Amino acid sequence: MSRLTFTLRHAPEERLDLSALTPKGLARLDRKAIAAIRIGQSKRGATVGDIFRVAGKDISDIVFEGGNEHFDGVGTGLDGGAVRVTGDVGARAGRAMRAGNLIIEGSVGPHAGSAMRGGRIEIFGNAGDHLGGPLAGELAGMNGGQIVVRSRAGDYAGDRMRRGLIAVLKGAGDYPGARMIAGTLVVLGDVGDLPGYLMRRGSIILDRPPKKSSPSFVACGAPELAFAGLLDRHLIAEGIVKRPLLGPAPNRLGGDNAVLGLGEILFPAK
Protein backbone atom coordinates (compact mmCIF):
# COMPACT_ATOMS: atom_id res chain seq x y z
CA MET A 1 0.00 0.00 0.00
CA SER A 2 1.40 3.40 -0.95
CA ARG A 3 1.65 6.15 1.64
CA LEU A 4 -1.13 8.67 1.94
CA THR A 5 0.11 11.88 0.31
CA PHE A 6 -1.36 15.34 0.56
CA THR A 7 0.14 17.44 -2.21
CA LEU A 8 -0.30 21.17 -1.77
CA ARG A 9 -2.21 22.61 -4.75
CA HIS A 10 -1.56 26.26 -3.88
CA ALA A 11 -0.55 28.30 -0.85
CA PRO A 12 -3.54 28.57 1.50
CA GLU A 13 -4.99 32.01 2.14
CA GLU A 14 -6.17 31.18 5.64
CA ARG A 15 -4.74 29.28 8.61
CA LEU A 16 -5.33 25.55 8.35
CA ASP A 17 -6.00 23.21 11.25
CA LEU A 18 -4.43 19.93 10.14
CA SER A 19 -4.90 18.18 13.48
CA ALA A 20 -7.42 15.74 11.98
CA LEU A 21 -5.00 14.51 9.33
CA THR A 22 -3.34 11.82 11.43
CA PRO A 23 -3.60 8.02 11.25
CA LYS A 24 -6.13 8.09 14.09
CA GLY A 25 -8.14 10.98 12.64
CA LEU A 26 -8.36 9.38 9.21
CA ALA A 27 -9.14 5.85 10.31
CA ARG A 28 -12.09 4.38 8.39
CA LEU A 29 -12.50 7.44 6.17
CA ASP A 30 -12.62 6.96 2.42
CA ARG A 31 -10.97 9.32 -0.07
CA LYS A 32 -14.16 11.35 -0.48
CA ALA A 33 -14.67 11.79 3.24
CA ILE A 34 -11.04 12.83 3.66
CA ALA A 35 -11.37 15.43 0.89
CA ALA A 36 -14.44 16.86 2.63
CA ILE A 37 -12.75 17.50 6.00
CA ARG A 38 -12.90 21.19 6.74
CA ILE A 39 -9.48 22.51 7.65
CA GLY A 40 -9.73 26.23 6.90
CA GLN A 41 -10.02 28.35 10.01
CA SER A 42 -11.56 31.48 8.51
CA LYS A 43 -15.05 31.96 7.15
CA ARG A 44 -13.80 30.56 3.85
CA GLY A 45 -13.49 27.18 5.53
CA ALA A 46 -11.44 25.39 2.93
CA THR A 47 -11.62 21.61 2.83
CA VAL A 48 -8.80 19.15 2.38
CA GLY A 49 -9.80 18.73 -1.26
CA ASP A 50 -9.57 22.50 -1.86
CA ILE A 51 -6.01 22.72 -0.63
CA PHE A 52 -4.47 19.30 -1.31
CA ARG A 53 -4.43 16.67 -3.98
CA VAL A 54 -4.83 13.39 -2.08
CA ALA A 55 -3.19 10.16 -3.24
CA GLY A 56 -2.27 6.83 -1.69
CA LYS A 57 -3.97 4.75 0.95
CA ASP A 58 -1.65 3.89 3.83
CA ILE A 59 -2.87 6.16 6.62
CA SER A 60 -0.08 5.01 8.94
CA ASP A 61 2.44 6.81 6.73
CA ILE A 62 1.25 10.31 5.86
CA VAL A 63 3.23 12.78 3.77
CA PHE A 64 2.49 16.43 3.10
CA GLU A 65 4.20 17.35 -0.16
CA GLY A 66 4.95 21.03 0.24
CA GLY A 67 4.58 23.00 3.43
CA ASN A 68 3.35 26.38 4.47
CA GLU A 69 3.53 28.45 7.62
CA HIS A 70 -0.26 28.33 7.77
CA PHE A 71 -0.21 24.57 8.50
CA ASP A 72 -1.21 24.46 12.19
CA GLY A 73 -1.50 21.40 14.40
CA VAL A 74 0.29 18.96 12.10
CA GLY A 75 0.54 15.54 13.77
CA THR A 76 -1.66 16.53 16.71
CA GLY A 77 -2.21 13.61 19.07
CA LEU A 78 -0.17 11.27 16.86
CA ASP A 79 -0.15 7.89 18.61
CA GLY A 80 1.71 5.77 16.09
CA GLY A 81 2.81 5.73 12.49
CA ALA A 82 4.56 8.58 10.76
CA VAL A 83 3.73 12.04 9.48
CA ARG A 84 6.21 13.91 7.29
CA VAL A 85 6.02 17.42 5.88
CA THR A 86 8.42 18.42 3.12
CA GLY A 87 8.27 22.12 3.99
CA ASP A 88 7.47 24.57 6.77
CA VAL A 89 4.56 24.29 9.16
CA GLY A 90 2.80 26.67 11.54
CA ALA A 91 1.96 26.49 15.21
CA ARG A 92 1.57 23.53 17.54
CA ALA A 93 3.17 20.85 15.37
CA GLY A 94 3.05 17.50 17.16
CA ARG A 95 0.92 18.84 19.96
CA ALA A 96 -0.04 16.14 22.50
CA MET A 97 1.80 13.47 20.52
CA ARG A 98 1.99 10.10 22.26
CA ALA A 99 3.98 7.89 19.87
CA GLY A 100 5.18 7.66 16.30
CA ASN A 101 7.36 9.95 14.23
CA LEU A 102 6.75 13.47 13.04
CA ILE A 103 9.30 14.81 10.59
CA ILE A 104 9.23 18.42 9.47
CA GLU A 105 11.74 19.08 6.72
CA GLY A 106 11.29 22.85 7.03
CA SER A 107 10.76 25.14 10.01
CA VAL A 108 8.02 25.12 12.61
CA GLY A 109 6.11 27.90 14.32
CA PRO A 110 5.55 28.32 18.05
CA HIS A 111 4.57 25.60 20.54
CA ALA A 112 5.89 22.63 18.57
CA GLY A 113 5.68 19.49 20.70
CA SER A 114 3.51 21.22 23.24
CA ALA A 115 2.02 18.73 25.76
CA MET A 116 3.80 15.93 23.92
CA ARG A 117 3.99 12.68 25.92
CA GLY A 118 5.89 10.31 23.65
CA GLY A 119 7.19 9.68 20.17
CA ARG A 120 9.70 11.67 18.20
CA ILE A 121 9.65 14.97 16.40
CA GLU A 122 12.47 15.89 14.09
CA ILE A 123 12.63 19.42 12.71
CA PHE A 124 15.21 20.14 10.05
CA GLY A 125 14.71 23.91 10.04
CA ASN A 126 14.16 26.37 12.87
CA ALA A 127 11.65 26.08 15.69
CA GLY A 128 9.58 29.02 16.89
CA ASP A 129 9.16 30.17 20.48
CA HIS A 130 7.92 27.90 23.28
CA LEU A 131 9.30 24.71 21.76
CA GLY A 132 7.69 21.91 23.83
CA GLY A 133 6.08 24.54 26.02
CA PRO A 134 2.58 24.67 27.50
CA LEU A 135 -0.28 26.62 26.00
CA ALA A 136 -1.77 29.37 28.13
CA GLY A 137 -3.32 27.90 31.26
CA GLU A 138 -1.52 24.56 31.09
CA LEU A 139 0.62 23.55 34.04
CA ALA A 140 3.31 21.62 32.22
CA GLY A 141 4.96 21.58 28.82
CA MET A 142 6.46 18.56 27.14
CA ASN A 143 5.87 15.41 29.17
CA GLY A 144 7.89 12.77 27.34
CA GLY A 145 9.32 11.78 23.99
CA GLN A 146 12.04 13.43 21.99
CA ILE A 147 12.31 16.56 19.87
CA VAL A 148 15.35 17.26 17.72
CA VAL A 149 15.67 20.65 16.06
CA ARG A 150 18.47 20.56 13.50
CA SER A 151 18.67 24.34 13.33
CA ARG A 152 17.77 27.06 15.82
CA ALA A 153 14.98 27.39 18.40
CA GLY A 154 13.29 30.62 19.47
CA ASP A 155 12.77 31.92 22.99
CA TYR A 156 11.51 29.78 25.88
CA ALA A 157 12.57 26.44 24.39
CA GLY A 158 11.53 23.69 26.81
CA ASP A 159 9.35 26.03 28.85
CA ARG A 160 7.82 24.17 31.82
CA MET A 161 9.11 20.91 30.38
CA ARG A 162 8.43 17.97 32.63
CA ARG A 163 9.93 14.88 31.00
CA GLY A 164 11.64 13.82 27.78
CA LEU A 165 14.48 15.18 25.71
CA ILE A 166 14.73 18.25 23.51
CA ALA A 167 17.87 18.78 21.46
CA VAL A 168 18.50 21.99 19.52
CA LEU A 169 21.59 21.89 17.36
CA LYS A 170 22.21 25.50 16.30
CA GLY A 171 21.44 27.72 19.23
CA ALA A 172 18.38 28.96 21.05
CA GLY A 173 16.89 32.31 22.00
CA ASP A 174 16.36 33.71 25.47
CA TYR A 175 15.20 31.74 28.50
CA PRO A 176 15.82 28.21 27.23
CA GLY A 177 14.54 25.76 29.84
CA ALA A 178 12.58 28.44 31.66
CA ARG A 179 10.44 27.08 34.50
CA MET A 180 11.53 23.52 33.74
CA ILE A 181 9.94 20.97 36.04
CA ALA A 182 12.23 18.14 34.91
CA GLY A 183 13.52 16.56 31.71
CA THR A 184 16.54 17.25 29.55
CA LEU A 185 17.18 20.15 27.19
CA VAL A 186 20.30 20.02 25.04
CA VAL A 187 21.36 23.14 23.16
CA LEU A 188 24.42 23.29 20.93
CA GLY A 189 25.50 26.73 19.85
CA ASP A 190 24.74 30.10 21.39
CA VAL A 191 21.95 30.47 23.89
CA GLY A 192 20.33 33.76 24.79
CA ASP A 193 19.81 35.28 28.21
CA LEU A 194 19.13 33.40 31.42
CA PRO A 195 19.03 29.72 30.51
CA GLY A 196 17.08 27.77 33.13
CA TYR A 197 15.29 30.86 34.41
CA LEU A 198 13.15 29.68 37.36
CA MET A 199 13.79 26.02 36.59
CA ARG A 200 12.88 23.68 39.46
CA ARG A 201 14.53 20.45 38.38
CA GLY A 202 15.83 19.04 35.12
CA SER A 203 19.00 19.33 33.11
CA ILE A 204 20.09 21.87 30.54
CA ILE A 205 23.06 20.63 28.56
CA LEU A 206 25.11 23.21 26.67
CA ASP A 207 28.22 22.88 24.53
CA ARG A 208 29.72 26.09 25.95
CA PRO A 209 29.38 28.19 29.10
CA PRO A 210 26.21 30.29 29.09
CA LYS A 211 26.98 33.94 28.31
CA LYS A 212 24.46 35.34 30.69
CA SER A 213 23.13 33.06 33.38
CA SER A 214 20.87 33.98 36.24
CA PRO A 215 22.65 35.06 39.46
CA SER A 216 20.52 32.54 41.31
CA PHE A 217 22.51 29.68 39.75
CA VAL A 218 25.58 28.61 41.72
CA ALA A 219 28.72 26.91 40.44
CA CYS A 220 28.92 23.30 41.67
CA GLY A 221 32.40 22.59 40.30
CA ALA A 222 33.07 19.82 37.81
CA PRO A 223 32.69 16.47 39.58
CA GLU A 224 32.96 13.26 37.62
CA LEU A 225 29.47 12.15 36.61
CA ALA A 226 28.70 8.73 35.17
CA PHE A 227 25.52 10.37 33.95
CA ALA A 228 27.54 12.55 31.57
CA GLY A 229 28.91 9.42 29.89
CA LEU A 230 25.48 7.87 29.75
CA LEU A 231 23.96 10.99 28.20
CA ASP A 232 26.81 11.41 25.73
CA ARG A 233 26.33 7.86 24.51
CA HIS A 234 22.59 8.36 24.27
CA LEU A 235 23.02 11.52 22.20
CA ILE A 236 25.47 9.76 19.89
CA ALA A 237 23.18 6.74 19.54
CA GLU A 238 20.28 9.04 18.64
CA GLY A 239 22.37 10.78 15.96
CA ILE A 240 22.13 14.12 17.79
CA VAL A 241 25.88 14.57 18.21
CA LYS A 242 28.79 12.78 16.57
CA ARG A 243 31.25 12.80 19.45
CA PRO A 244 30.89 13.04 23.24
CA LEU A 245 29.54 16.43 24.23
CA LEU A 246 30.09 16.65 27.97
CA GLY A 247 33.04 14.38 28.69
CA PRO A 248 33.44 12.58 32.01
CA ALA A 249 33.48 15.61 34.31
CA PRO A 250 31.41 18.54 33.00
CA ASN A 251 31.01 21.88 34.72
CA ARG A 252 27.80 22.13 36.67
CA LEU A 253 25.71 25.11 37.64
CA GLY A 254 22.95 24.34 40.16
CA GLY A 255 19.71 26.24 40.21
CA ASP A 256 17.47 28.05 39.88
CA ASN A 257 17.78 28.87 43.56
CA ALA A 258 15.10 31.52 43.20
CA VAL A 259 12.77 28.51 43.19
CA LEU A 260 13.44 24.88 44.16
CA GLY A 261 17.05 24.86 42.97
CA LEU A 262 17.31 21.18 42.05
CA GLY A 263 17.98 21.81 38.37
CA GLU A 264 21.32 21.99 36.63
CA ILE A 265 23.14 23.45 33.68
CA LEU A 266 25.94 21.19 32.47
CA PHE A 267 28.58 22.20 29.96
CA PRO A 268 31.98 20.75 29.04
CA ALA A 269 34.91 21.67 31.26
CA LYS A 270 37.64 23.31 29.21
Added chain:
Amino acid sequence: MRPLKVNGVVIDDTFAEAFGMRATAIIVTAPNRKWARQAAISMTGFATSVIACGCEAAIDVELPPAATPDGRPGVRVMLFSVSTDELQKQLVNRVGQCVLTSPGSACYAGLSGPTELKLGGALRYFGDGWQISKKLGGKHYWRVPVMDGEFLIEATTGMTKEAVGGGNLLLLADSSAKALLAAEAAVEAMDKVHGAIMPFPGGIVRSGSKVGGKYKGMVASTNNAFAPTLRGVSKSELGPDINAVLEIVIDGETSDAVAAAMKAGIAAVTALGPEKGAKRISAGNYGGKLGKFHYHLKALLP
Protein backbone atom coordinates in the same frame (compact mmCIF):
# COMPACT_ATOMS: atom_id res chain seq x y z
CA MET B 1 31.30 -52.80 31.34
CA ARG B 2 34.40 -50.80 30.59
CA PRO B 3 34.32 -47.31 32.03
CA LEU B 4 34.00 -44.43 29.61
CA LYS B 5 37.30 -42.60 29.24
CA VAL B 6 38.25 -39.38 27.47
CA ASN B 7 42.01 -38.78 27.16
CA GLY B 8 42.51 -41.24 30.03
CA VAL B 9 40.06 -39.46 32.34
CA VAL B 10 37.20 -41.66 33.53
CA ILE B 11 33.75 -40.14 33.02
CA ASP B 12 31.15 -41.57 35.40
CA ASP B 13 27.84 -42.63 33.92
CA THR B 14 25.91 -40.23 36.11
CA PHE B 15 24.30 -36.83 36.03
CA ALA B 16 24.27 -33.54 37.86
CA GLU B 17 20.91 -32.68 39.33
CA ALA B 18 19.95 -29.01 39.42
CA PHE B 19 17.04 -26.87 40.48
CA GLY B 20 14.99 -24.01 39.12
CA MET B 21 15.98 -20.66 40.62
CA ARG B 22 15.27 -16.95 40.29
CA ALA B 23 18.10 -14.90 38.90
CA THR B 24 18.89 -11.29 38.18
CA ALA B 25 21.88 -9.47 36.77
CA ILE B 26 23.34 -6.00 37.00
CA ILE B 27 26.14 -4.17 35.26
CA VAL B 28 28.54 -2.37 37.58
CA THR B 29 30.82 0.25 36.06
CA ALA B 30 33.61 2.36 37.52
CA PRO B 31 36.31 4.77 36.32
CA ASN B 32 38.58 1.81 35.68
CA ARG B 33 38.55 -1.97 35.53
CA LYS B 34 40.10 -2.36 38.95
CA TRP B 35 37.29 -0.54 40.74
CA ALA B 36 34.53 -2.08 38.67
CA ARG B 37 35.85 -5.48 39.71
CA GLN B 38 36.33 -4.37 43.30
CA ALA B 39 32.71 -3.25 43.65
CA ALA B 40 31.52 -6.51 42.11
CA ILE B 41 33.81 -8.64 44.25
CA SER B 42 32.60 -6.89 47.40
CA MET B 43 28.95 -7.32 46.51
CA THR B 44 29.38 -10.98 45.65
CA GLY B 45 31.36 -11.76 48.80
CA PHE B 46 29.65 -14.22 51.14
CA ALA B 47 27.34 -15.32 48.34
CA THR B 48 28.49 -18.88 47.78
CA SER B 49 25.40 -20.86 48.64
CA VAL B 50 21.74 -20.18 49.34
CA ILE B 51 22.07 -22.51 52.31
CA ALA B 52 23.27 -19.64 54.49
CA CYS B 53 24.08 -16.62 52.30
CA GLY B 54 20.62 -15.75 51.00
CA CYS B 55 21.83 -15.83 47.44
CA GLU B 56 24.53 -17.13 45.17
CA ALA B 57 26.35 -14.45 43.24
CA ALA B 58 29.47 -13.89 41.18
CA ILE B 59 30.87 -11.97 38.27
CA ASP B 60 29.55 -13.34 34.99
CA VAL B 61 31.71 -11.45 32.51
CA GLU B 62 33.89 -8.38 32.34
CA LEU B 63 32.66 -5.78 29.87
CA PRO B 64 34.86 -3.46 27.84
CA PRO B 65 33.96 0.26 27.92
CA ALA B 66 32.19 0.02 24.56
CA ALA B 67 29.77 -2.55 25.96
CA THR B 68 28.61 -0.63 29.04
CA PRO B 69 25.88 2.01 29.21
CA ASP B 70 28.20 4.84 30.29
CA GLY B 71 31.29 3.93 28.29
CA ARG B 72 33.41 2.97 31.30
CA PRO B 73 34.86 -0.44 32.17
CA GLY B 74 32.33 -2.71 33.81
CA VAL B 75 31.38 -6.18 34.92
CA ARG B 76 28.14 -8.11 34.75
CA VAL B 77 27.18 -9.63 38.09
CA MET B 78 24.58 -12.36 38.46
CA LEU B 79 22.59 -13.16 41.60
CA PHE B 80 20.56 -16.31 42.16
CA SER B 81 18.07 -17.07 44.88
CA VAL B 82 15.19 -19.38 45.59
CA SER B 83 12.49 -16.73 45.92
CA THR B 84 11.74 -13.38 44.35
CA ASP B 85 11.47 -11.68 47.74
CA GLU B 86 14.83 -12.97 48.93
CA LEU B 87 16.47 -12.03 45.63
CA GLN B 88 15.07 -8.51 45.88
CA LYS B 89 16.31 -8.15 49.44
CA GLN B 90 19.79 -9.46 48.64
CA LEU B 91 20.07 -7.29 45.54
CA VAL B 92 19.22 -4.05 47.29
CA ASN B 93 21.31 -4.82 50.38
CA ARG B 94 24.35 -5.84 48.40
CA VAL B 95 24.21 -3.00 45.88
CA GLY B 96 23.46 -0.54 48.67
CA GLN B 97 26.34 -1.60 50.88
CA CYS B 98 28.94 -2.59 48.30
CA VAL B 99 28.34 -0.79 45.00
CA LEU B 100 26.89 2.51 46.20
CA THR B 101 29.85 2.75 48.57
CA SER B 102 32.54 1.92 46.00
CA PRO B 103 34.40 4.93 44.50
CA GLY B 104 33.10 6.19 41.18
CA SER B 105 30.66 3.34 40.72
CA ALA B 106 27.45 3.22 38.71
CA CYS B 107 24.96 0.41 38.38
CA TYR B 108 22.65 -0.64 35.53
CA ALA B 109 20.21 -3.39 34.72
CA GLY B 110 21.99 -6.47 33.39
CA LEU B 111 18.93 -8.45 32.42
CA SER B 112 15.65 -7.55 30.80
CA GLY B 113 12.62 -9.63 31.52
CA PRO B 114 8.93 -9.51 32.20
CA THR B 115 9.49 -9.36 35.95
CA GLU B 116 11.38 -6.43 37.38
CA LEU B 117 13.24 -6.01 40.63
CA LYS B 118 13.75 -2.65 42.26
CA LEU B 119 17.29 -1.35 42.04
CA GLY B 120 17.62 2.44 42.13
CA GLY B 121 13.92 2.58 42.91
CA ALA B 122 14.82 1.42 46.40
CA LEU B 123 18.27 2.96 46.81
CA ARG B 124 17.34 6.44 45.62
CA TYR B 125 16.20 7.35 49.14
CA PHE B 126 19.86 7.57 50.12
CA GLY B 127 19.74 10.88 48.24
CA ASP B 128 17.60 12.33 51.04
CA GLY B 129 15.54 14.42 48.63
CA TRP B 130 18.41 15.53 46.39
CA GLN B 131 18.21 12.46 44.17
CA ILE B 132 17.46 13.19 40.52
CA SER B 133 15.19 11.05 38.37
CA LYS B 134 16.17 10.76 34.70
CA LYS B 135 14.46 8.99 31.85
CA LEU B 136 16.59 8.43 28.78
CA GLY B 137 15.77 6.23 25.83
CA GLY B 138 12.94 4.47 27.64
CA LYS B 139 15.05 3.68 30.68
CA HIS B 140 14.70 5.18 34.11
CA TYR B 141 17.74 6.18 36.13
CA TRP B 142 18.35 7.73 39.53
CA ARG B 143 21.23 10.05 40.23
CA VAL B 144 22.10 10.07 43.91
CA PRO B 145 24.49 12.77 45.13
CA VAL B 146 27.45 11.27 47.02
CA MET B 147 30.78 12.59 48.27
CA ASP B 148 32.76 11.89 45.06
CA GLY B 149 30.06 13.17 42.75
CA GLU B 150 27.06 11.09 41.92
CA PHE B 151 25.93 7.48 42.13
CA LEU B 152 24.05 6.67 38.95
CA ILE B 153 21.73 3.69 39.18
CA GLU B 154 19.01 2.32 36.96
CA ALA B 155 15.59 2.20 38.62
CA THR B 156 14.96 -1.49 38.00
CA THR B 157 16.58 -4.59 36.63
CA GLY B 158 15.03 -7.72 35.19
CA MET B 159 14.54 -11.09 36.81
CA THR B 160 14.26 -14.47 35.17
CA LYS B 161 12.43 -17.50 36.51
CA GLU B 162 14.16 -19.72 33.93
CA ALA B 163 17.43 -19.79 35.86
CA VAL B 164 19.03 -23.01 37.03
CA GLY B 165 21.14 -23.51 40.14
CA GLY B 166 23.23 -26.46 41.24
CA GLY B 167 24.80 -27.79 38.07
CA ASN B 168 28.04 -29.40 39.20
CA LEU B 169 31.13 -31.37 38.41
CA LEU B 170 33.14 -33.51 40.84
CA LEU B 171 36.80 -33.77 40.00
CA LEU B 172 38.55 -36.78 41.56
CA ALA B 173 42.35 -36.86 41.67
CA ASP B 174 45.12 -38.72 43.41
CA SER B 175 46.40 -35.62 45.17
CA SER B 176 45.03 -32.28 46.36
CA ALA B 177 47.40 -30.41 44.07
CA LYS B 178 46.20 -32.28 41.00
CA ALA B 179 42.56 -31.88 41.97
CA LEU B 180 43.12 -28.14 42.38
CA LEU B 181 44.92 -27.86 39.07
CA ALA B 182 42.06 -29.64 37.31
CA ALA B 183 39.46 -27.49 39.06
CA GLU B 184 41.31 -24.28 38.21
CA ALA B 185 41.51 -25.32 34.57
CA ALA B 186 37.81 -26.10 34.56
CA VAL B 187 36.84 -22.78 36.17
CA GLU B 188 39.00 -20.83 33.74
CA ALA B 189 37.22 -22.48 30.81
CA MET B 190 33.79 -22.10 32.38
CA ASP B 191 34.37 -18.40 33.08
CA LYS B 192 34.24 -17.84 29.34
CA VAL B 193 30.66 -19.09 29.15
CA HIS B 194 28.24 -16.16 29.31
CA GLY B 195 25.28 -16.40 31.64
CA ALA B 196 26.86 -18.91 34.02
CA ILE B 197 28.58 -18.30 37.34
CA MET B 198 30.55 -20.47 39.74
CA PRO B 199 29.67 -18.86 43.08
CA PHE B 200 32.13 -20.63 45.41
CA PRO B 201 35.59 -19.23 46.29
CA GLY B 202 37.44 -19.05 43.00
CA GLY B 203 34.60 -21.16 41.62
CA ILE B 204 35.67 -24.23 43.62
CA VAL B 205 34.09 -26.08 46.59
CA ARG B 206 36.03 -28.51 48.70
CA SER B 207 33.20 -29.23 51.12
CA GLY B 208 30.57 -30.73 48.87
CA SER B 209 27.48 -31.56 50.87
CA LYS B 210 24.63 -34.00 51.05
CA VAL B 211 21.11 -33.06 52.12
CA GLY B 212 20.51 -33.20 55.88
CA GLY B 213 22.69 -34.89 58.50
CA LYS B 214 22.55 -36.82 61.69
CA TYR B 215 22.24 -33.67 63.80
CA LYS B 216 18.85 -32.05 64.09
CA GLY B 217 18.57 -28.78 62.22
CA MET B 218 21.45 -29.38 59.84
CA VAL B 219 20.24 -28.58 56.32
CA ALA B 220 23.38 -29.97 54.78
CA SER B 221 26.35 -31.98 55.97
CA THR B 222 29.56 -33.39 54.59
CA ASN B 223 29.42 -35.52 51.47
CA ASN B 224 30.94 -38.56 53.19
CA ALA B 225 30.69 -40.72 50.06
CA PHE B 226 33.31 -38.48 48.41
CA ALA B 227 35.47 -37.77 51.49
CA PRO B 228 38.70 -39.77 51.13
CA THR B 229 39.33 -40.11 54.87
CA LEU B 230 35.95 -41.80 55.33
CA ARG B 231 36.63 -44.48 52.74
CA GLY B 232 36.93 -47.15 55.41
CA VAL B 233 34.08 -46.14 57.67
CA SER B 234 31.18 -45.25 55.42
CA LYS B 235 29.88 -46.17 51.99
CA SER B 236 32.33 -44.57 49.61
CA GLU B 237 32.26 -43.59 45.95
CA LEU B 238 36.03 -43.36 45.83
CA GLY B 239 38.50 -45.89 44.54
CA PRO B 240 41.78 -46.55 46.38
CA ASP B 241 43.72 -44.19 44.09
CA ILE B 242 41.65 -41.07 44.89
CA ASN B 243 42.90 -38.76 47.62
CA ALA B 244 41.16 -35.48 46.86
CA VAL B 245 37.86 -34.39 45.36
CA LEU B 246 36.89 -30.85 44.40
CA GLU B 247 33.52 -29.73 43.17
CA ILE B 248 32.50 -26.92 40.87
CA VAL B 249 28.95 -25.65 41.27
CA ILE B 250 27.36 -23.79 38.37
CA ASP B 251 24.37 -21.47 38.31
CA GLY B 252 23.08 -20.42 34.92
CA GLU B 253 20.72 -17.84 33.52
CA THR B 254 19.27 -20.71 31.48
CA SER B 255 19.59 -24.47 31.49
CA ASP B 256 21.62 -24.20 28.29
CA ALA B 257 24.15 -21.95 30.00
CA VAL B 258 24.67 -24.54 32.75
CA ALA B 259 25.11 -27.30 30.18
CA ALA B 260 27.54 -25.16 28.17
CA ALA B 261 29.59 -24.39 31.28
CA MET B 262 29.71 -28.05 32.32
CA LYS B 263 30.75 -29.01 28.82
CA ALA B 264 33.53 -26.41 28.82
CA GLY B 265 34.69 -27.65 32.25
CA ILE B 266 34.77 -31.30 31.18
CA ALA B 267 36.70 -30.37 28.04
CA ALA B 268 39.32 -28.49 30.08
CA VAL B 269 39.72 -31.28 32.65
CA THR B 270 39.99 -34.04 30.07
CA ALA B 271 42.44 -31.96 28.04
CA LEU B 272 44.66 -31.71 31.13
CA GLY B 273 44.64 -35.51 31.46
CA PRO B 274 44.88 -37.86 34.48
CA GLU B 275 48.61 -37.44 35.05
CA LYS B 276 48.46 -33.70 35.69
CA GLY B 277 44.89 -33.34 36.88
CA ALA B 278 41.78 -35.35 37.64
CA LYS B 279 41.56 -39.09 37.07
CA ARG B 280 37.82 -39.18 37.15
CA ILE B 281 34.91 -36.81 36.62
CA SER B 282 31.65 -37.39 38.41
CA ALA B 283 28.63 -35.31 39.33
CA GLY B 284 26.32 -34.89 42.31
CA ASN B 285 22.67 -35.84 42.32
CA TYR B 286 19.92 -36.82 44.70
CA GLY B 287 18.65 -39.78 42.76
CA GLY B 288 16.94 -37.54 40.25
CA LYS B 289 13.76 -36.93 42.20
CA LEU B 290 14.45 -33.52 43.70
CA GLY B 291 15.74 -31.44 40.84
CA LYS B 292 13.99 -30.71 37.60
CA PHE B 293 17.20 -30.40 35.57
CA HIS B 294 19.48 -33.37 34.89
CA TYR B 295 22.80 -32.99 33.11
CA HIS B 296 24.21 -36.34 32.04
CA LEU B 297 27.99 -36.23 31.76
CA LYS B 298 27.91 -38.56 28.77
CA ALA B 299 25.94 -35.95 26.82
CA LEU B 300 28.44 -33.21 27.60
CA LEU B 301 31.66 -34.82 26.42
CA PRO B 302 34.01 -32.74 24.26
